[in-house]
Amino acid sequence: MKDYKGQTLSWQIVNGAIELALHRDPCNEIGSLTLDELEKFAATLPVLANESHALIVYSTRKAGFSAGADLRELFERGQKMEKTAALRGVRDFLERIHAVMNTLDAAPLTTIAAVHGVTFGGGFELALVCDIIIADRMARFCFPELRLGLIPGFGGIPRLKRDLGNAVVRDLLLTGRSFNVMKAQQVGLVSQIAAEGEALRVARATASQVGKFDRRTSSAAKAFVKPIPYDELKREIDIFCDLYSRPAVEEGLRAFVENESAQPYLP
Amino acid sequence: MSAPTIDHTLDEILNLAAAHFKVPREKLTPDDDFFKTLGIDSLQALDLLTRLEQHFHIELPDYELQGVSDFRTLANRIQSRL
Numbered sequence: 538m539k540d541y542k543g544q545t546l547s548w549q550i551v552n553g554a555i556e557l558a559l560h561r562d563p564c565n566e567i568g569s570l571t572l573d574e575l576e577k578f579a580a581t582l583p584v585l586a587n588e589s590h591a592l593i594v595y596s597t598r599k600a601g602f603s604a605g606a607d608l609r610e611l612f613e614r615g616q617k618m619e620k621t622a623a624l625r626g627v628r629d630f631l632e633r634i635h636a637v638m639n640t641l642d643a644a645p646l647t648t649i650a651a652v653h654g655v656t657f658g659g660g661f662e663l664a665l666v667c668d669i670i671i672a673d674r675m676a677r678f679c680f681p682e683l684r685l686g687l688i689p690g691f692g693g694i695p696r697l698k699r700d701l702g703n704a705v706v707r708d709l710l711l712t713g714r715s716f717n718v719m720k721a722q723q724v725g726l727v728s729q730i731a732a733e734g735e736a737l738r739v740a741r742a743t744a745s746q747v748g749k750f751d752r753r754t755s756s757a758a759k760a761f762v763k764p765i766p767y768d769e770l771k772r773e774i775d776i777f778c779d780l781y782s783r784p785a786v787e788e789g790l791r792a793f794v795e796n797e798s799a800q801p802y803l804p
Numbered sequence: 805m806s807a808p809t810i811d812h813t814l815d816e817i818l819n820l821a822a823a824h825f826k827v828p829r830e831k832l833t834p835d836d837d838f839f840k841t842l843g844i845d846s847l848q849a850l851d852l853l854t855r856l857e858q859h860f861h862i863e864l865p866d867y868e869l870q871g872v873s874d875f876r877t878l879a880n881r882i883q884s885r886l
Binding site: 655 | 854
């Protein structure tokens with residue numbers, strides 16, 4: 538399946554680079570449907586990788602790259618099921634999305650996240666699996682999970698720790714604040730800053746550049762500098778599930794989904 | 805170099821907001837609720853925050869904007885970072 542057009546995402550190969558476009562309204566919230574399609578992509582990746590040298594992940598939604606996990610779905614799961622079944626469902630979801638993220642993280646080609654606007658929570662975690670983050674100057678990065686009584690659950694903390702100093706990780710995580718792109722570049726998260734609306738173009742130019750090098754050498758270099766923290770990733774799932782069972786989380790999720798104002802992106 | 809005055813900061817915020825959200829400058833006053841006057845939601849408020857951070861070359865954590873909805877208080881928050 539070289540080309541695919543799904544409900545939440547699509548992919549195609551353009552000039553030797555796989556372009557994975559996220560297009561679920563309003564801002565690529567990651568729920569069951571997105572996970573199904575991400576799994577489809579991960580399963581197809583070995584075939585696509587035979588014909589490409591890079592992967593670009595980007596969003597076609599104006600609001601941003603992704604607002605993260607679908608919190609409405611997470612809340613409703615807790616309402617419809619009895620607690621043990623809901624927790625089992627959450628763990629299953631996390632294990633599946635971790636499998637996808639680990640596949641993308643270890644992909645044998647150079648991966649580039651081209652982000653703009655809201656790059657929050659699970660969306661931020663998706664960007665973090667990529668080798669290079671190229672950000673539009675209006676992008677913002679945030680781990681808002683502590684506002685809900687949770688921690689990031691899609692591998693965010695171990696991957697952020699892999700890439701950044703622990704003090705920066707604590708700042709982002711424990712305050713729940715968002716970083717602008719200048720700060721993100723200053724701390725080493727963002728590789729390149731693009732003008733508004735230009736992140737995809739810059740990512741394509743970068744993909745073209747990485748395509749000039751011997752593929753096997755690039756893969757070896759990537760494997761050497763980007764180890765995957767499997768043990769911490771598994772621990773993250775356990776901590777998330779421990780926290781999810783508490784009443785405070787249900788209240789936090791309820792407050793979020795019942796908020797009738799515009800999406801509550803401010804802390 | 806001394807920091808600009810609060811009035812100057814406020815004026816720059818109003819100019820930037822008027823230009824970006826395409827609202828006549830003369831319709832904006834310091835004590836306006838910017839969510840209402842500009843007709844913006846929290847997502848657009850984040851956009852405004854990013855533009856203000858870039859304009860003033862500061863970092864203003866978004867939790868400092870919690871409960872802030874008027875230009876004057878916003879100017880005070882920015883002023884404390886200049």
